[in-house]
Amino acid sequence: MASNADLPETRVRKGEAKAQAGSQTLLRGLDVIEAVVDGPIGLAELAARLDLTRSTTHRLATALVERRYLSFVPRLGYQFGPKLLELGFQAQQQTDIVQxxxxxxxxxxxxxEDTVHLGMLDRDRALYLDKIPGRRRVEINSRVGDRHPLTATGLGKALLLDASEGEWERLFQLDRASGAPPADYGVWLKRMHGYVDAGRTFDLEENEDLIRCVAAPIRGAGGAIVGAMSVSSAAQYMADARMTALTAEVLETARAISSDMGWSPENTGRAAPRGRGRR
Structure with a gap:
């Protein structure tokens, strides 16, 4: 006669309990790794932070040291190990901003229903990486692989939101000398400070006649701007009121891309996609 332990439902319950225990151990291990993010931490403080016993914390941390996810420094405590550096580098290499x-x-x-662009900084120009045409019959003079002036395009200005005023002025003068449309630097500078506060930029027919756009920066894992995206259309579809209304959607899209690129406000101390030009 079969014992209760041999019954199928008993074996299922045991399997579920084992899986649940394994998941709990995995989550606790991840909690240990995340608790070390601010630097070396001793066993007692680590256990207190995780609300675990010292013996449980020591067992988890030791397993992570053995697998090189953590390392232990005498008199300092646990810190990130070489395995995390390797994985971080591989993750960065695998992250393609276009994809x-x-x-x-x-x-x-x-x-x-408008044209959307993606670009990144390429030396002193904005390099266009992707373009998705909108449904409106609006011809926009841009192609993937084009390099446009940073200070005359919405996308380019979004790439500069974290730059200093000195860098802004240098690029502004360089763009004018390279054939960018004429512009008043005082007016441009005042607008840039407003864009920094808003976390997005506008192109008010500065690069191409009758074409306007709303743009925002994209940030990577470290919080730095790694790209920018924009929504462009004919001026007749881009009245001031609509550009203002589009801001929320453009910012939300840029935040979503930033998040997928590894950006996190908890890790970087920034509110993305937003920056402040250093004055």
Whole structure:
């Protein structure tokens, strides 16, 4: 006669309990890793922070040291190990901003019916990496691979939101000398400070006649600006009121891409996608 331990339902319950215990151990291990993010931490403080016993904390931390996710420094405590550096580098190498941004940009182009661009800084120019045409019959003079003036395009200005005023002025003068449309630096500078506060930028027909856009920066894991995206259309579809209304959607898209690129406000101390030009 079979014992209760041999019954199928008993074996299922045991398997579920084992899986649940394994998941709990995994989550606790991840909690240990996250608790070390601010630097070396001793066993007693680590246990208190995690609300675990010292013996449980020591067992988890020791296992992570053995697998090189953590390292132990005498008199200092536990800190990130070489395995995390290796994985972080591999994750960074595998992150392609075009692939990451594509679905977000497609959704934005569909909802706005306007053309959406993605770009990044390429020396002293804005390099266009992707372009998704909108449904409106608006011809915009841009192509993937084009390099445009930073200070005359909404996307380019978004890439500069964290730069200093000295860098702004240098690039402004460089763009004018390289053939960018004429502009008054005082007016441009005042607008840039407003853009920094808003966390987004506008192109008010500065780069191409009758074309306007709303743009925002994209941030990477470290909080730095790694790219920018914009919504562009003919001026007739981009009255001041609509550009203001588009701001929330553009910022939300940029935040979503930033998050997928590894950005986190808890880790960087920044509110993305937003920066402040250093004065």
């Amino acid at each position: 990451v941004a594509r679905p977000h940009l497609e959704a934005l182009a569909a909802s706005t």
